[in-house]
Amino acid sequence: xxxxxxxxxxxxxxxxxxxxxxxxxxxxxxxxxxxxxxxxxxxxxxxxxxxxxxxxxxxxxxxxxxxxxxxxxxxxxxxxxxxxxxxxxxxxxxxxxxxxxxxxxxxxxxxxxxxxxxxxxxxxxxxxxxxxxxxxxxxxxxxxxxxxxxxxxxxxxxxxxxxxxxxxxxxxxxxxxxxxxxxxxxxxxxxxxxxxxxxxxxxxxxxxxxxxxxxxxxxxxxxxxxxxxxxxxxxxxxxxxxxxxxxxxxxxxxxxxxxxxxxxxxxxxxxxxxxxxxxxxxxxxxxxxxxxxxxxxxxxxxxxxxxxxxxxxxxxxxxxxxxxxxxxxxxxxxxxxxxxxxxxxxxxxxxxxxxxxxxxxxxxxxxxxxxxxxxxxxxxxxxxxxxxxxxxxxxxxxxxxxxxxxxxxxxxxxxxxxxxxxxxxxxxxxxxxxxxxxxxxxxxxxxxxxxxxxxxxxxxxxxxxxxxxxxxxxxxxxxxxxxxxxxxxxxxxxxxxxxxxxxxxxxxxxxxxxxxxxxxxxxxxxxxxxxxxxxxxxxxxxxxxxxxxxxxxxxxx
Amino acid sequence: xxxxxxxxxxxxxxxxxxxxxxxxxxxxxxxxxxxxxxxxxxxxxxxxxxxxxxxxxxxxxxxxxxxxxxxxxxxxxxxxxxxxxxxx
Numbered sequence: 001x002x003x004x005x006x007x008x009x010x011x012x013x014x015x016x017x018x019x020x021x022x023x024x025x026x027x028x029x030x031x032x033x034x035x036x037x038x039x040x041x042x043x044x045x046x047x048x049x050x051x052x053x054x055x056x057x058x059x060x061x062x063x064x065x066x067x068x069x070x071x072x073x074x075x076x077x078x079x080x081x082x083x084x085x086x087x088x089x090x091x092x093x094x095x096x097x098x099x100x101x102x103x104x105x106x107x108x109x110x111x112x113x114x115x116x117x118x119x120x121x122x123x124x125x126x127x128x129x130x131x132x133x134x135x136x137x138x139x140x141x142x143x144x145x146x147x148x149x150x151x152x153x154x155x156x157x158x159x160x161x162x163x164x165x166x167x168x169x170x171x172x173x174x175x176x177x178x179x180x181x182x183x184x185x186x187x188x189x190x191x192x193x194x195x196x197x198x199x200x201x202x203x204x205x206x207x208x209x210x211x212x213x214x215x216x217x218x219x220x221x222x223x224x225x226x227x228x229x230x231x232x233x234x235x236x237x238x239x240x241x242x243x244x245x246x247x248x249x250x251x252x253x254x255x256x257x258x259x260x261x262x263x264x265x266x267x268x269x270x271x272x273x274x275x276x277x278x279x280x281x282x283x284x285x286x287x288x289x290x291x292x293x294x295x296x297x298x299x300x301x302x303x304x305x306x307x308x309x310x311x312x313x314x315x316x317x318x319x320x321x322x323x324x325x326x327x328x329x330x331x332x333x334x335x336x337x338x339x340x341x342x343x344x345x346x347x348x349x350x351x352x353x354x355x356x357x358x359x360x361x362x363x364x365x366x367x368x369x370x371x372x373x374x375x376x377x378x379x380x381x382x383x384x385x386x387x388x389x390x391x392x393x394x395x396x397x398x399x400x401x402x403x404x405x406x407x408x409x410x411x412x413x414x415x416x417x418x419x420x421x422x423x424x425x426x427x428x429x430x431x432x433x434x435x436x437x438x439x440x441x442x443x444x445x446x447x448x449x450x451x452x453x454x455x456x457x458x459x460x461x462x463x464x465x466x467x468x469x470x471x472x473x474x475x476x477x478x479x480x481x482x483x484x485x486x487x488x489x490x491x492x493x494x495x496x497x498x499x500x501x502x503x504x505x506x507x508x509x510x511x512x513x514x515x516x517x518x519x520x521x522x523x524x525x526x527x528x529x530x531x532x533x534x535x536x537x538x539x540x541x542x543x544x545x546x547x548x549x550x551x552x553x554x555x556x557x
Numbered sequence: 558x559x560x561x562x563x564x565x566x567x568x569x570x571x572x573x574x575x576x577x578x579x580x581x582x583x584x585x586x587x588x589x590x591x592x593x594x595x596x597x598x599x600x601x602x603x604x605x606x607x608x609x610x611x612x613x614x615x616x617x618x619x620x621x622x623x624x625x626x627x628x629x630x631x632x633x634x635x636x637x638x639x640x641x642x643x644x645x
Contacts, residue, residue, distance in 0.1 A: 121572055125579050130624040133571075150624060304618035 009137045010035035010168040013101065014043045016144040019176070022072050024048055024063070024421050026056040030076025031116060033103025035168035037074075048421060049449065051442035053080050055414040057087030058440065060098050062418025065401050066376050066426075068217070070097040070151050071418060077104045078116030081162070082123065086408060088158045089127040093405025094238060095215060097156035099147050100128075106166040107135055120162045129157030137170040142177040153182040155302040156215055185303055187318035192326045194314045198271055198297050199327060204336045205231045206269035206291075208254065208283075211238025211404065212276015212300055214397030218320035222275065223247075228328045232340040234262040236277050237404040241394035249340045255283040256540045257386040260347040263546040265340050266291050274298040276320060279309040280405070285546040299323050349391060356506055357531035360384065360459050361391045363510050364431070367457065368392035370514055375399055375427040376419040380412035380436030383465035386536045388431050410439025416454045417446055427455070427518065434460040434487050444497040447523050455517050456499075456525040458490055461532035469535040473550075474542070494525040501525030560589070561613045562633040565603040568625040569595060577603060577626070580619050585611050600627060 007015070013036050017025065024046040029037040040047055050056035053075040060071030075084050081102040091098045105114040124131035130150050132143050140163070147159040199205065213222050219242050226233060232249035235242060243250045251262035263285075266272065272294040277283070284290035287309060298305070298312035299320060306315035316323055351362040364387050371377075377392060378401040379385040385402055394400040401419060403411035416430035437458055447454055464482040471479050491501040501524060504513040510528075517526040538549040567573045574593060581588055586607040593603045607616065613631050620629045 122575065125572070125576055126583065302622070304622055306618075308615060308618070 005174055006171045007174050008035060008039065008168065009140050009163070009170050009172055010039035012141050012172050012174050013144065013163065013168070014039045014045055015174060016141055017072055018043070018045050020070070020148050022070070025072040025074055026050055026059040026063070026418065027074030028053050028056055028076070028080060029074075030080045030103065032077035032105055032165050033074060033080070033101075033168075035165065036101070036103065036163070047074075048417070048446065050414065051445045052440065053083035054087050054410065055417075055440050055443040055446065057084045057098065057100060058090070058411055058414035059418035059421070059443075059446070060100075061087060061091050061096050061411075062378060062401055062415030063422040064091075064096050064098055064418070065094075065415070066398050066419035067422035068215075068398060069422065070099055070148060072099050072101070075100070075102050076116065077102060077120070078118050080116075081120040082118060084160075085123060085127055088124070088160065090403055090406040090408045090411065091158035092127055092129060094211065094403065095156050096158065097151040098158040099144075099151050100158060100160045102160060102162045103168070104133065104162045104164040107164045108166070110164065120160070124160045124162075127158070128160045131160040131162070133162040133164075134167050135164065137167050137172045140167060140172060141174060145177050145179060149180060149182055154184055155212075184319065185301065185317040187316045187323055187326075191314065191316045192323070195297050195316060195327055196329065198295060198314055199229075199329060199331070202271035202295075203333060204268060204270040205229075205331070205333065206266055206272055206294070207231050207233035207243075208266065208272055208274045208277050209233055209235045209239040209242050210275060210277025211236060211397065213239060213242040213320060216276060216301060216320040218276070218324060219396060221321050221324040225324045225328050229331045230333060230337060231273065231331065232265060232337060234258070234266055236280065236283055237389055237402055239277065239397065240389060240400050241397040244395075245393035249337050251340065251344055253389050255280075255546070256285065257390065257536050257538070258546075259349075259390070260538050260549055261340075261343040263540070263549060264347075265343050267545075267547045268339070269294045272296050274300070274312070275324070276300055278305045284309070285540040285544055289545040355531065356508070358505065358507050358510060358528055360528070360530045360534060361387050362507075363514070363528065363530075364388055365391040366510060367429070367514055370518060371429070372427050374423070374425060375429065376401065376416070376423060378412045378416035378419055378428065378430045379403070380430075380432040380439075381407045381409045382433045382436055383461070383469065383536050384431055384433045384459040386466075387459075390536075409436040412436060413440050413456070414443045414446075416456075417443060417452060420452050420454050428453075429455045429457055431457045431459065433465060434458065434462060434484055434490075435464045437490070438487075441493075444494065444499060447499060448497040451522050453522045455520070455523065456494075456501075457517065458525060458527045459530055460487065460490070460527060461530050462487060463532060465532075466536070472535070473539075490527045491525060499523045499525055501527060503527040503529060505529040558608055558610060559613070559634060559636040560606060560608045561631055562606050563604070563613070563617065564630045564632055565605070565620060565626060566628040567601050567603060567623075568627065569599050569601050570625050573601065573625045574603065576623055577620060580623065581605070581607060581616065584616050584619050585609050586616050
């Protein structure tokens with residue numbers, strides 16, 4: 001235990017952050033957080049200045065998701081804090097460990113509508129795992145320790161700590177608090193026995209792998225379980241990378257834009273083993289007919305997910321690293337494996353598209369082939385995001401950053417910045433769309449400031465493509481406000497931030513374009529004007545069952 | 558429609574009642590009566606009746622996850638058969 005010393009609350013904040021092994025924080029200063037920025041000045045904690053608090057918090061999310069470590073962001077009171085909200089909501093929906101520290105007006109004027117005062121604690125209730133307002137400087141350090149513990153334990157999530165300015169300048173006797181450890185659910189042998197009985201009686205088992213696997217550091221136990229059992233598998237958007245893409249009987253992503261083989265196989269299974277996933281509506285399609293004839297074995301750290309949307313026959317809340325090995329067994333399921341393989345062969349992705357224009361799926365598939373082993377792909381939201389999920393492949397879940405639960409446009413660029421800070425030796429590529437890119441485009445300045453070698457692949461169809469696709473299919477081709485043909489000149493814009501770039505428009509330019517981007521020294525923007533006729537296929541229409549996927553060009557009339 | 562009586566014990570925090578009530582509303586339950594009492598050991602007892610078409614576990618599983626909630630018990634439940642509808 002460290003001996004006490006009187007320091008400012010603001011210094012205690014920086015000291016506590018450093019004590020948690022955080023080397024870089026992301027943020028934006030302002031009036032009510034000035035003492036903390038003063039404490040930061042010259043400290044061992046590095047700060048990366050974003051140009052909007054949403055960008056700072058997304059960078060913290062990208063840092064956390066690409067490294068498994070807790071990300072930290074700072075913002076001032078009022079608008080600084082409200083600008084964090086979207087990113088915190090994103091981190092909540094995707095269970096990302098983030099600690100957000102906001103300045104607040106002094107305690108004496110809280111509740112008087114003071115300048116830049118907003119009830120941040122109140123706003124945080126629905127978009128954080130937990131939140132605190134510190135009103136006594138003695139509570140500051142213990143609260144921050146709790147915040148780090150809560151963010152990373154169990155099912156991770158964002159935690160906000162609101163610190164009034166007078167608490168930041170008050171003196172405190174800094175002591176390392178005794179760490180409170182959050183209780184974790186533990187499985188029982190009875191549950192394991194019940195699960196093993198389900199497995200033993202299944203002839204068509206299917207693994208439905210979610211983001212919980214990566215966050216539980218259970219990728220290796222899962223791969224060992226698959227190697228031992230031979231059970232076929234599918235993954236959610238966040239689960240991509242947990243199962244190695246070349247694993248036999250692995251069918252890729254399921255759900256609305258999943259592979260047809262994945263969806264059909266899930267519909268045919270007799271036992272659905274749900275691992276760190278939560279029956280999201282984009283996964284299940286019509287819930288009542290999702291894997292209709294299957295029993296369900298649900299494994300998750302969060303007991304509230306068990307039975308939330310689908311009642312499982314056996315549910316186990318606990319640590320996947322312990323549960324999966326306890327279920328490992330050899331299984332006689334060759335006929336089922338063959339059936340799954342046959343589905344995979346019947347529904348392959350095809351990249352041999354005729355025409356001179358650029359077919360985005362083929363380009364992204366080529367990018368996956370070209371990426372070095374240590375790479376991170378950070379997506380935005382929309383058609384390009386689904387093409388990345390369908391046509392790229394990832395070594396590990398932490399190599400694929402995608403705003404899955406909240407679906408936040410503007411995620412990709414700042415998350416890529418956070419990933420580059422967390423993993424400086426990795427090749428980091430932000431794959432964005434022309435709609436999403438503009439949502440946090442100010443973060444190009446953050447790249448410029450540090451000369452961060454982030455590669456930006458901007459997939460441009462001059463449309464809000466996913467909305468346009470739905471207008472085409474389900475709203476009688478009434479293209480309300482989805483035309484973006486007045487986009488700026490993206491290459492010229494990048495050059496204003498000292499980021500070199502170039503535009504390609506022809507399929508024949510893809511190879512050289514990708515090579516130039518990947519081989520460039522610093523940041524680079526490859527602006528790809530794609531064939532705007534293409535949509536994301538296949539597709540489970542809203543309200544339909546997953547076996548009823550629409551195939552390409554099949555228009556609803 | 559089902560009616561439930563729920564007893565929740567929480568750590569005393571200024572915003573804890575808001576936290577609990579937000580979850581009740583967001584998860585699809587309506588508060589029909591509410592009483593809260595500060596206890597001497599820094600805890601607060603919240604007794605409430607709620608109604609919903611949804612199973613009570615969908616609420617209690619979420620409430621118990623709140624960091625400041627120490628305990629959450631369903632004391633009684635009553636289902637009005639005539640208005641019970643299939644989950645759609």
